[in-house]
Amino acid sequence: MSESTGALNIALVGPYTSGKTTLLESMLFVSGTIGRKGKVTDGNTVGDWSDEARARQSSVEVNAATFSYRDHLFTVLDCPGSIEFFAETANALMGVDLAVIHDIPHLLFTNRMDETAIRIAELIEAMQPVSDRPLVPCHVAIRDGDNVSGYVDLITGKAYEYRDQEGAVGVDAPETVSERREDARTQLLESLADFDDTLLESLLEDEIPKPEEIQAYLRGVLADASVVPVLMGSAERDWGHGDCRRAPHGATVGQIVKTYITQHGGKVSLARVWAGTIEDGMVLNDGQRIGGMYRMQGQQQNKIDKAGAGEIVGLGRLESIATGDTVAPADGPEIEPLPRAVLPSSVYAYAVRASRREDEVKVSGAMSRLAQEDPSLSFAPNPDTQEAVLWGQGEMHLKVALDRLAGKYGLAMRTEKPKVAYKEAIRKPVAQHARFKKQTGGHGQFGDVHIEVKPLPRGSGFEFQGKVVGGSVPRQYIPAVEAGVREFLTSGPLGFPVVDVSVTLTDGKHHSVDSSEMAFKTAGRMAMAEALPKCNPVLLEPIYEVKISVPSEFTPNVQRLVTGRRAQVLGYRAREDWSGWDEITSQMPQAEMHDLIIELRSITLGVGTFESQFYRLQELTGRLADDVLAAAKEDD
Known part of the structure; x- marks a missing residue:
């Protein structure tokens, strides 16, 4: 691998069968990292190397591959396409610089503004022909000669000066930027007005909207992927992104974006280095010593001694450090934890038990290791029904987990529909x-x-x-x-x-x-x-409050689905900050919820989801109660 002058981390994100793993294979081949391209159908790609992925010819977890091309170091995270494995993608996106993605809201960040004399307006003019959406500037550069020294925010009208180790500091806007600011602000408002009649009427009446109104207009059209906002800054100098990823000056900090439990090498934590240098043998956090460092290429691990800012590498034997955790040297300055990915709520479950009685003592430990690799899995006993329940994101998600249990840990499991906690x-x-x-x-x-x-x-x-x-x-x-x-x-x-x-x-x-x-x-x-x-005595069944989120076009179908499951629809409203989506709230018997996610995804092209929580116990009488009691007697 040639000496690198920079590192770039890319996530491949898209639906199932969109060709992400094939694209990764092509990147590795063009860069000379591999001598022959594999095929997903042949089961010989660098990505999708696990038995579970190859059996399904589909990614079931994030696969990492690092390679050099034209003196740059690239790490590509190939993300699963199924919505049931979205938690893998959410964690991966914490550590990348950009995502190759299709037809969803996005923005452009013009990097290295400290190194270029190119004007934002010139850049937008050059890039607009290759974008099918209007490129809308949100910043105007403040220049000192050919050097950028700050920017004006076109939404708030406030000016900021870039300062090393301090980020952007508020200042008064210089007169030299006034004309460009007004031209760019007019361009921003006119672009937004093409998609909002209320804003168009205000502009025709020479009414200038307030900053919070402009933010609302921009949020709406961005959610619809109607425009592409263009921002500016310098990632190298922490200009233009003032989040808590900024570490104290000189500090070393990273974040775990994926955990692998390998059969022979133990635990490997895939980490993004945000600042400083992480070295093999370094002691992190609460005393965890790194037991090996690797550049990942599918299941292959290439040993290295250290990694600098911007790189994604595997760290060995960090037993008490989990996906999403912030890592820093134990003897370094205190680091504020970085933001973690928000994982989806569990929506599908199996009651599970070991097929062989002698394996029962192994189940809890193996399930714990599965959850380390995939934090969207959870396993816990249900004291109401005396069952051990495995929760996840759908039927395929749980079947992959059970296949992994059998293949990696030799644990065959019996599954059945979880019992309802009747009282x-x-x-x-x-x-x-x-x-x-x-x-x-x-x-x-x-x-x-x-x-x-x-x-x-x-x-x-x-x-x-x-x-x-x-x-x-x-x-x-x-x-x-x-x-x-x-x-x-x-x-x-x-x-x-x-x-x-x-x-x-x-x-x-x-x-x-x-x-x-x-x-x-x-x-x-x-x-x-x-x-x-x-x-x-009377039978009581548990009722859950269920909040279903779907695109508005599917709302009538979802309401019919809900009422067909003995649920009481309480109403629906537009989902906050999700243009074109509704949130339907209902009270649904737990007995009707087991396969709800399967039918919901079927009628919403795979994108519908829900959250639920216990609400109350309700009397159940008549034939349904008789059926429950008869089934309970059969189980006895």
């Missing part, structure tokens, strides 16, 4: 007496209780009171009665946990010799077993 409650109060008496050799067992059972308002939970007077049930035995009551409530007359119930111990009897905590616990459980069937 039961009571409708009427009952008073009940129960006595537990058992006589064997030696001491016997005796406990006698009187309880009152009453329903509570929905969502109240469980309450227990001891109102015994005169010592008929000694104080030390009252907690045992409560324990027996609670034990029975884990599975009521209908077979589900009982909620929203009040139990009061009102009276009882004890024996000075034969009474014990165990006897009164048993008596409390017996009293509940006799009382609850008389309390008119």
Whole structure:
């Protein structure tokens, strides 16, 4: 690999079958990194090297490849095309300089303004013929001769001077820029007015909109990908991007954009170096020592000793550092954490268990390693249903995870649809007496209780009171009665946990010799077993609040989908900051949500998604309740 004079990191982003992996293969071939181009269909490309990707002929995780071309170092991150693996793309985009992407809102950042005498207007004029959207300048350069010393923001009208280590500092705009500022501002407003009648009317009436109004107009047309804003600055000198990626002067800082768990090499963290130099053996963060540095080329790792600002490299054995984490030398200055990618909410789940009983102890550790590689996966027990549940972004997402479990860790898993966390409650109060008496050799067992059972308002939970007077049930035995009551409530007359119930111990009897905590616990459980069937028990099903986001053209179809799943539509509104999108809010039974994402994506060309959270428990009666109870008995 030739000596590099600069590093550029590129993400390949696009839908499934758009040819991203083939494009990466072509880049590697043209640069001379590989001597023969592979094909996705033949399973011999540098990207898509995992068994799961080759079996599907589709990317299922980010693949990194570094190569040199014309004395520049390039690292390309090939991102999966399926929406189910979007979290991989979101994390990758934290570390790149640009994305090769198609037909979505974007902007141009004119870099190295400190090194060029070319005017922004000349640049826009040269580039406009190759863009199918208007290029709209948002900045006007302030020049000192041929050198750029700052800029004027055309939206706010404010001027800024570039200063090393300080970024852009507010100043008064010089008179020399006034004419160019007004011409550029007029061009900006006229370009926006082509897509907004309200703004056009204001301009025709010589009304100059306020800065916040211009921002709103620009946000709207940018969301529709109608125009391409043009910004300016110098990435090398931190000009024109004042986010928290700016490290203290002289500091070293990086960020993890992907984690791989290799079968033989252990954990490798793909890191973007934002400032300074990271070296093999360096101790990072809380004492994590780098155990190897690599330039990645698919599954091949080429060992290196150090990497400078702008490079993406693999760091070995950072066991406690996760994707998204900011890394810096342990003995360096304190670094403010860099922004993390916002991961999508989980929308699909399987209840899973090991096919072989002897493998059960291995499952938790293997699932933890899977989640390190893919943070959009989660695995946790459901205490309500006593199942272990694997959550992810869709059916294919989870099947890839399960294939990886089997192939990499030798763990075959059985899957089934997760159970619904049904509960039961009571409708009427009952008073009940129960006595537990058992006589064997030696001491016997005796406990006698009187309880009152009453329903509570929905969502109240469980309450227990001891109102015994005169010592008929000694104080030390009252907690045992409560324990027996609670034990029975884990599975009521209908077979589900009982909620929203009040139990009061009102009276009882004890024996000075034969009474014990165990006897009164048993008596409390017996009293509940006799009382609850008389309390008119009713089945409760969990209802979730579901917020579905889709392009507006699909809103009517989604409303029909929702109502067809026994949901109550609460309304819909335009999604904030998403032009042309709606957000539909409904209350939907959990029993109807398992495959919701599959049908939702089917009717929205794959782009619809949702978020959900538990809302309340609601009575379920009639045939649906009978079906649930019958299924529960079969499971028993």
